[in-house]
Amino acid sequence: DAGVTQSPTHLIKTRGQQVTLRCSPKSGHDTVSWYQQALGQGPQFIFQYYEEEERQRGNFPDRFSGHQFPNYSSELNVNALLLGDSALYLCASSPAGGTMNTEAFFGQGTRLTVV
Amino acid sequence: AQKVTQAQTEISVVEKEDVTLDCVYETRDTTYYLFWYKQPPSGELVFLIRRNSFDEQNEISGRYSWNFQKSTSSFNFTITASQVVDSAVYFCALSDGGKFQFGAGTQVVVTP
Numbered sequence: 001d002a003g004v005t006q007s008p009t010h011l012i013k014t015r016g017q018q019v020t021l022r023c024s025p026k027s028g029h030d031t032v033s034w035y036q037q038a039l040g041q042g043p044q045f046i047f048q049y050y051e052e053e054e055r056q057r058g059n060f061p062d063r064f065s066g067h068q069f070p071n072y073s074s075e076l077n078v079n080a081l082l083l084g085d086s087a088l089y090l091c092a093s094s095p096a097g098g099t100m101n102t103e104a105f106f107g108q109g110t111r112l113t114v115v
Numbered sequence: 116a117q118k119v120t121q122a123q124t125e126i127s128v129v130e131k132e133d134v135t136l137d138c139v140y141e142t143r144d145t146t147y148y149l150f151w152y153k154q155p156p157s158g159e160l161v162f163l164i165r166r167n168s169f170d171e172q173n174e175i176s177g178r179y180s181w182n183f184q185k186s187t188s189s190f191n192f193t194i195t196a197s198q199v200v201d202s203a204v205y206f207c208a209l210s211d212g213g214k215f216q217f218g219a220g221t222q223v224v225v226t227p
Contacts, residue, residue: 031213033213033214033215035215040219041219041220042119042206042217042218042219042220043160043206043215043217044217045214045215045216048213048214056212056213056214058214088158090158090160092160092215094213097213099212099213101148101165101167101210102213103150103162103165104162104213104215105162106152106159106160106161107159108157108158108159109158109159111158
């Protein structure tokens with residue numbers, strides 16, 4: 001059983017460009033969350049998708065947007081990239097609507113570098 | 116607002132020593148869930164343990180144990196007889212409706 005898979009693993013973009021990151025959740029999971037982890041810090045919650053809708057959102061600007069597909073996979077889009085967007089982006093999946101008593105399973109992340 | 120504090124930035128031990136990681140949390144919720152995750156150099160966060168606010172019983176699972184005290188809002192985690200493979204960053208997290216609030220993490224370095 002495959003766990004959470006993310007693509008690509010590494011990405012280098014130029015300031016001002018747009019980027020799309022992809023995530024396939026663990027089999028049987030219907031909720032996907034995205035986190036940004038800057039170097040030396042803990043992951044910061046970006047948003048969560050359930051039933052193809054954004055259910056919760058953290059303190060991130062509108063440049064960060066997402067989508068969830070009928071097969072529960074998800075994309076994270078970031079527009080007008082800034083140098084400060086350089087980070088490890090982690091996708092997490094949860095079963096049963098992601099209620100707070102369930103642990104989340106994380107992918108290995110996408111390392112985004114903005115130059 | 117939810118907050119998780121891990122005051123220890125790095126702990127270095129020699130193999131077979133015990134390691135205790137501190138975690139202090141803040142929440143106004145009466146029902147909440149606390150987690151510990153491990154992040155090896157590969158980057159993937161690995162789930163270790165979960166505790167809900169109703170159950171203060173401290174448990175042991177293999178080489179892992181935890182001490183949950185609501186009175187002091189602490190959720191400490193201990194690795195007994197550490198091994199080199201335990202070297203990683205450990206995160207304490209508080210779940211807020213499925214949204215995780217992580218601490219800054221504690222780097223554990225276990226040397227042979």
